[in-house]
Amino acid sequence: MQGEGLNSGNSSDQGANEVPSGSSGNSPQQPLHLEVVSEIKADEKPVVDIPPPVFEQNAQTMQSMHNSQTPPAAQVLSPIPTPGTGFVQHTPLSGFEDFMRTNKDGSEVSSPRFMLEWAQMQMPMGYDAMGRPDMMMATEMGLDVNGMPLGHHGEPMLSMIPEFAQPMQTSLITPIETPKVERAFSDLELGSSAAMFYPNRHVSNASIGDAGVPDLGAVVAAQDAKLNLERLEQSLRNHEGWSTWRPAWDEADFAAGDQVTVMQLHESTRDKLLAITQSFLHKALDIHRDGTSSSPRSGESPSSTASNFILLPPARVLEYFLRSYGNSFERYYSLTSRGILDANELMHCYNDKASSLLILMMIAQGAMNIPSVEARWLTGGLTEACRISLFDLIEKNIILSGDPIVLHSALLFTVQAAWSGDKWQMDIAMGQRGMYFSMLRHSGVLEPRHPGPLAMDQRANPEHIWSEWIQHESRSRLIYSWVMVDQDLSLFHDTNPLFSVTEFGAPMPDADRLWQAKTAGEWSGIFEQVHEFSGGYSSVGSGARPLSLRDLFRHFLDDEIVSNGIEMTPLQLRLLLHPLQSLVCQFTQLLSCFSDTISSRQRTRAVTAASTRVRLEEVQAMLQRWYDLADRYCKVNPICAMMQANLVMFHLISLNAVTNFPEIERLARREGFDGTYQQLVWIHKRCISDVEEAIFHCGQIFRLIRSMPRSIRPPWWSGAIYRVALILWTDSLTHNESITPSNGLFPVPGPSFAVDALHAEHPLIVRYLSKREGIPCLTKRDGSQITMDHAFRVLSHCIDVIDEGVATRFSDGIRNKLERLARG
Template structure:
């Protein structure tokens, strides 16, 4: 159907040469040519920064008349008072910003140099304008063509023409029918370009001005379109059909996309690393990045009304509800001095600061601290001591080399520290190193340095500990060089074992810098094990002696078994370190329990066999199952607990992954608005985890006190938000303490809080029975976490329940670190009784309402396990100082 009437207003014809419009108007500055004089005028204003259209209200200049009209319209909609405020608040825009201010997107000044460059003492230079290249002229023309389409679509009077357009296009539209874009106060340039995209040729390239002029719409497209629509609706779309008919119909190509998007490499190229998306959005357009061509005056009106009119609850009322809010700064200061806050300082806190401790004054009195407990016959050879000294000197600064070389520890002291390392119960080195085949002469210098370091750190002597930490730093730097020089060393047992020992020494050092480095570098160790296939069962071979095996084949098979078993035990020790650091530092575990498919280590009887013949005899006489279950099989079947030596601790470390997941879901549910479904899931999960831990307690063989502490600490985490309690204690400041209080205020009244109290008391009970040398490292942090539970409950309950102290005399005292399970169950389920802690070494007990007394008991527990004449480990010293800070802040 043909249109009854055709548009009569046509633009003047432009002379064409060879099918293209002539560019008769050329810029004298950059030699760019245009087909229309108004395009040239607009282009010249970009060079001269001319703004001839000035607002009569605020004297703001514009380069285009339509922008001025829109700006004046915004003035008409404002009240006089708000307009005055906006005019006062608005600063005039500078002519051109200097280079530093432009790069930082900051306000500059007309006077150069500006005040910001003067203050920072940097050169204040205005970048020179460069004329566009010939390659950029076509892209500039494409931008001007987009502006032309914007002007034609808006009719140079957008606010008034758009409603009329909507009514005339569809006269039957009622007031209930939404009109397109009528709710917007103005239409941005980007929106207009998207609505009217630049046309493209059939070959996919942007069309030039000559192509656009061939299908240029009438001078007033709104009237023409309305007339066409009234007479023939189909003809009104002929203009758009003509423009789309030239598009490339190739599937997968959008004709409205510019060249730099259509010519991009496929997604697979980016995923494979063949292409780098660099400079995609660099269009080389000569745009005014100062936004002087856009009227953003409406934003001023919005800023004065919307964001600051919202009603926000005052913070003063929240602060009044926090008990003892004045003590939060004091508690925060206590955490700032603790191991949990590492604040690096330039030229002070670095590895080189410990090098002076490598020059050690050896003496007989110093060696007396090392108990003579020789477990291997071989002594440290002199050549190994020389290699160790060469390693240390290679990591030291030149000014310290001479001093360290003249006062390096003697062979006797180094050999004694090796023996101390192998026999120290806190290090448990005999479960990692095979003593019958251990030879100091075969150790790499890096591993030897770390072994001496671990032994020196465990000795209760301050100069020896300083020596140990300095050797650990030298070993860490030397090991990194080995990994860089020879990449095959990441699969070597000695080097990977050395990395593990470095991380273990640093993790429990009590020095915030070393602890943070160890936490960071635990991931590379686990990555080496994972990429080496050490978590897969197929990596490990079945090596077992047969009845017919004789020397030397039996000897070779035994040595192969020792090598593989050493690596297997290293993986489990790394898994243990990952789990202990996760519980201690309240961070996510790095190894998933689902990937632990490797078999359990062999029994200790086979491991401690002193020769190949003894190993064969122990293997033949072994009554345990020959096939070792994997860690996952041990986790799924509790029958393995009584059959294998390492099954109990493996089960505990495996279940910690599920407890951590539960704590994360619980933390999200507390902050969620929809709690019904989540609470049902969490309740079911909580009951399942509690049952699993209780079943483990029943089926497990008698556990050591360290294993009991680990079990009770997991039950504490299951019932208490330890991260929120630590926030309330002030580790992140007063604002975070305020946020945590709202959660803990409800938790302290729950059954889970009383359950966590009981398990915290059981941690203290197991810690009291530990040998003196074992209340350190992870066990010491477990005592600190138990103290946080007791402190938080006592402090919050004292402030929430005002009559708690009055009812103490009428109720029975529940000793949390005792064994009265019946009264404890009554307290947990019915909240009957007053929780208290029995004083170490006596029958007296302290109620939790006496927060200072509880903290005194914890401090005494940590200190009594170390002699008064000997210094406590640095980690224990830092924990004691933190508990003292909490005690003094909450008296």
């Protein structure tokens, strides 16, 4: 299935001697100065049985990281506007790129009117945004060719973060003046409540949102994080509103059972959490206001009767959010042992501020999946407040940069911010992920650890053995959760992962049923099954651990996993995709640099291009090997959300091997496109090297995502739909012209089939991929089929698929982008 990946793309070796007029040709992509900002429709308990020790950390090493010059690979800089000429200069950002180009005076420049990126704006005078090509989001981030943020040479890593600068430069946190927004397309003008896109869905009871503008779009359009905090403060003063609030979710989404059990919050826990939350919020507001006269209640309605002091929502509401967190986030990043999330124990076992950060980020993560104005305000504000306090905590005690609770909080922040749909937070997540990766490396936890077998007297104490195992397992799960974050962000931003597979010598996480065992006796029985020893010897207390990712990948390369009887878990299968994604990214980026026009003096270059294609086909063969392992697992185990997400990731990576997504987005912006059909055909071939393979993977992504319960989809699911939509849209453009099958753009006529409803092994799918026969169609909710030969119809269907999911700021923004492209 994968081995045929680039057969249709070989014609680029021969190349046309003439590049159609107006095309970008074959020169490397040059940075284009675009004005881009994002527009969104705004409106574990960790292991506490035995507190895991602080990761072994050399204080002197971490202090030197703070005070000395770091190499470029470790430099981290927040994507904060810096003083400049007052003009905004941006580079094209792949993934969720800008679909509008404007001059500094706001006039359009050779771009379609139909697309509104996350927002159109001009930065205030005195700020010069930074940019970097090959990124998914329409963000203004300064990163080098390795995906690391650019900074001033010689600056220590931590001092390059605004909160760590000495003296603290609060004015750099966010522009004080709200940037001007193009009112014709402004999110404020259009309205930003999720209800606008989901008129038949109950979004919230609006008891809290009545006092102000629902789901304020300016949070996104203006890149003003202060508004997130002010809306949080306003909502927390509405005590009566929260007392009557109910979550807008469907209990049917929980039919499969909660991933973790949430313990009832004690009153003392909520009181302690409230006190620390107040300090976090006030610190963040003070930083963002920067001495301005902005009133804490500036966003409140004059007729509001809300109280002057803030309170956290009732314990019942907080438990709702924690339950939502456990039901969604924990399915993909399982970091809570024994399947029980007890915030009370966590709050009383660790540093107050560190544990409060973790609990608040769990609440924010859970609120993210609840489509209500109140939940969105809570999520946005808590995320920004915790971001500032997280840095403050590390600055005051650099040793905490290796603490598991702090790294766990940073993980939740990165995931939450990266998929928040809020431009400011999305920028920060991408800009500061390198810092967290460096913290993880410096902590030493990536290195191999081999706990030896316990003595006979220790083996007699199963509680002790279990507690020791939980400590080691929690460390492994935290490490490899960061690997998945690296994979997610790099894939959707079309950049190389920052981690290398050779770095991971630590054992991978063990089976989930071991991690979720409630008692030592239950755990011991499962351990004997998972790590069965021959000769009747007990494996409990033996120190048996899974392979490291580095070792597993070695076995995978040698095709020894099945022959050696290595049983893999869904999480281990997911981790194995990380190095495969790195290989695909490297080879496809290299191929994009080769010229399509080859003269007699360029034969050596042609040979190099051909060899690169061969290497890419080898990686596609390895992807097929991975799929065989996944299929082997699915045939003997019930399907789970993690395995469904794994398969979606597999198809996304496979899509990257046969498509050039940055080029597809350039076509959507009509950059270098003169509108002729001849050039469209040439660009089509450059964008999609194997049409049938691409359509197959797009269909499988549709099938897998739609089969997942709405409330437990991974946070990037609408981003996957976005990529599928643009790929199918690109292919449909050529179908709107009078072309004959001899052009090679269409399969040989055959029976129509639902490419998004049939499994990969279905005979019609196999025939389509092997013989290029059949007419693929998409399936609507009512079961009817639509063909993929009309651009508007394809995009409308993708919008319908997004409407089927839970409305978030992120999915709202994706929907709006596709809707505007369809209107073009």
